[in-house]
Amino acid sequence: xxxSKNLPQYKVVYEIIRKHISDGVYxxxxxxxxxxxxxxxxxxxxPTIRKALDRLVHEGYIKKKQGKGSIVMGVPQGVGIxxxxxxxxxxxxxxxxxxxxxxPEIRQWDTSNLAYPLLNNEEEFGCIYFERLRIMNKQPVFYxxxxxxxxxxRRFISRNLENKSLFNILRTMYDIEITGGEQRLMAILADxxxxxxxxxxxxxxxLHINRKLETSREGFFLYSQVYCxxxxxxxxxxx
Amino acid sequence: xxxSKNLPQYKVVYEIIRKHISDGVYxxxxxxxxxxxxxxxxxxxxPTIRKALDRLVHEGYIKKKQGKGSIVMGVPQGVGIxxxxxxxxxxxxxxxxxxxxxxPEIRQWDTSNLAYPLLNNEEEFGCIYFERLRIMNKQPVFYxxxxxxxxxxRRFISRNLENKSLFNILRTMYDIEITGGEQRLMAILADxxxxxxxxxxxxxxxLHINRKLETSREGFFLYSQVYCxxxxxxxxxxx
DNA sequence: TGAATTAACTTGTAAATACAAGTTTGGACG
DNA sequence: CGTCCAAACTTGTATTTACAAGTTAATTCA
Numbered sequence: 001x002x003x004s005k006n007l008p009q010y011k012v013v014y015e016i017i018r019k020h021i022s023d024g025v026y027x028x029x030x031x032x033x034x035x036x037x038x039x040x041x042x043x044x045x046x047p048t049i050r051k052a053l054d055r056l057v058h059e060g061y062i063k064k065k066q067g068k069g070s071i072v073m074g075v076p077q078g079v080g081i082x083x084x085x086x087x088x089x090x091x092x093x094x095x096x097x098x099x100x101x102x103x104p105e106i107r108q109w110d111t112s113n114l115a116y117p118l119l120n121n122e123e124e125f126g127c128i129y130f131e132r133l134r135i136m137n138k139q140p141v142f143y144x145x146x147x148x149x150x151x152x153x154r155r156f157i158s159r160n161l162e163n164k165s166l167f168n169i170l171r172t173m174y175d176i177e178i179t180g181g182e183q184r185l186m187a188i189l190a191d192x193x194x195x196x197x198x199x200x201x202x203x204x205x206x207l208h209i210n211r212k213l214e215t216s217r218e219g220f221f222l223y224s225q226v227y228c229x230x231x232x233x234x235x236x237x238x239x
Numbered sequence: 240x241x242x243s244k245n246l247p248q249y250k251v252v253y254e255i256i257r258k259h260i261s262d263g264v265y266x267x268x269x270x271x272x273x274x275x276x277x278x279x280x281x282x283x284x285x286p287t288i289r290k291a292l293d294r295l296v297h298e299g300y301i302k303k304k305q306g307k308g309s310i311v312m313g314v315p316q317g318v319g320i321x322x323x324x325x326x327x328x329x330x331x332x333x334x335x336x337x338x339x340x341x342x343p344e345i346r347q348w349d350t351s352n353l354a355y356p357l358l359n360n361e362e363e364f365g366c367i368y369f370e371r372l373r374i375m376n377k378q379p380v381f382y383x384x385x386x387x388x389x390x391x392x393r394r395f396i397s398r399n400l401e402n403k404s405l406f407n408i409l410r411t412m413y414d415i416e417i418t419g420g421e422q423r424l425m426a427i428l429a430d431x432x433x434x435x436x437x438x439x440x441x442x443x444x445x446l447h448i449n450r451k452l453e454t455s456r457e458g459f460f461l462y463s464q465v466y467c468x469x470x471x472x473x474x475x476x477x478x
Numbered sequence: 479t480g481a482a483t484t485a486a487c488t489t490g491t492a493a494a495t496a497c498a499a500g501t502t503t504g505g506a507c508g
Numbered sequence: 509c510g511t512c513c514a515a516a517c518t519t520g521t522a523t524t525t526a527c528a529a530g531t532t533a534a535t536t537c538a
Contacts, residue, residue, distance in 0.1 A: 008520080008521060010522090035489070036488090045524070048522065048523085065488085067488050067532080068489075068531055069531095115473075185424065187444035187467075187469050189444050207424065228426075230424065234423035235423065236423055247492090249491080273517080274518080275517095283492080284493050285519095286492070286494095289520090304501085305500050305501080308519075
């Protein structure tokens with residue numbers, strides 16, 4: 001499965017090792033091949049390998065120890081939504097079911113809940129809007145509201161998002177890569193709608209995450225709001 | 240102000256540029272000197288400069304653009320508690336007042352709220368325990384409970400933490416550096432005690448952050464729990 | 479046998495170099 | 509005067525080399 005046209009080598013290596021860990025080739029407590037061995041395997045040099053390992057460290061897959069090696073920590077527990085990855089890759093596709101609540105449609109921007117100001121040209125174009133419910137192990141955990149400017153996304157509203165990664169579609173169909181972003185987290189009380197979808201009682205505390213995602217396409221940002229029932233699945237992060 | 244004995248060069252450069260940004264030498268929208276210019280200024284080479292800039296990007300101080308340069312974003316808005324820094328350096332010392340609620344004392348471990356299992360030797364030794372209230376702009380925002388094993392920390396309980404950074408004391412007095420850590424975030428309802436200290440009503444949603452911090456001293460971890468009123472100050476992070 | 483030392487690993491930091499790719503600027507040419 | 513294009517920047521990726529510092533294991537010597 002090729003990911004994209006010209007992925008830099010360190011990302012290729014990163015993806016391979018990452019997959020090996022989530023597939024169980026390397027298990028928790030194992031020690032990865034040394035950096036020099038990885039150089040030989042992947043036909044590259046240490047700085048490249050180290051750049052790949054840096055990412056794995058940052059995302060909690062491995063931990064490094066000088067003089068010893070890279071120790072596999074396993075697939076990060078909890079939900080690593082604080083990282084670059086979307087929900088799908090953060091929790092693993094196995095236990096995640098996505099239910100589309102509001103199919104992608106073009107509508108006006110709803111800036112009421114947005115923590116970030118819109119750019120002029122974004123406001124001119126319409127907004128592609130959809131809502132998704134993420135269910136892990138039969139329990140609803142996330143409620144996603146995604147908004148993105150309707151710029152050069154032909155046929156998007158007719159695509160089927162069910163159990164597919166939004167990021168994957170953007171990358172393969174439109175050649176748009178997520179390159180970074182920022183987010184604000186706060187604790188709120190679930191409103192009626194969220195109560196219903198996340199199956200919680202009135203007055204239940206909810207994690208509200210307001211994100212602005214940056215892409216490889218100049219001036220094209222994704223805005224998303226995630227409501228998370230953190231009772232069962234805490235948000236996890238390493239640093 | 241020297242920070243530590245032998246800080247690697249890329250960290251020195253990082254600290255300098257970071258200070259320049261928070262001091263306003265470089266302001267929001269400015270473009271940093273090019274990497275080659277920074278090389279000349281700091282008498283080092285691009286890989287070293289880039290490693291310093293990588294950190295600044297990760298913490299939201301700057302944003303880089305190929306072909307253009309490094310654009311200063313300013314001091315990260317909100318509270319960057321998701322990063323490596325402690326609260327003091329994350330929000331700037333100016334507006335932060337720290338009130339000691341429970342002075343450092345040696346007591347048994349209280350594992351009831353701890354999300355991480357204790358190591359054997361940690362349990363054997365006692366626990367240094369203290370509670371602090373962080374007040375920003377006259378509003379209580381954080382309630383910190385910190386626990387750390389009572390191993391080789393002579394005279395710690397008689398030290399004055401008021402308005403001082405815990406990390407600074409550990410680094411200067413005990414030569415202990417924070418090297419990383421992990422955390423879990425969840426939304427909870429404030430209990431009586433938290434309600435009182437954070438000055439919120441019953442049923443108010445609170446961000447609960449459970450952290451385990453790793454240090455340069457082998458096997459020495461800090462455990463801390465932060466209760467945050469995210470109404471005024473959201474938790475902020477870039478990635 | 480047992481303890482200390484050494485050698486052979488590991489990762490961490492750093493330099494010097496090269497080229498690719500994106501942006502800006504200014505000059506040549508119509 | 510305006511347009512196009514090339515040169516001179518910028519950051520991104522990659523290689524090669526070197527040494528420092530921490531860990532492990534084998535070897536040596538008492």
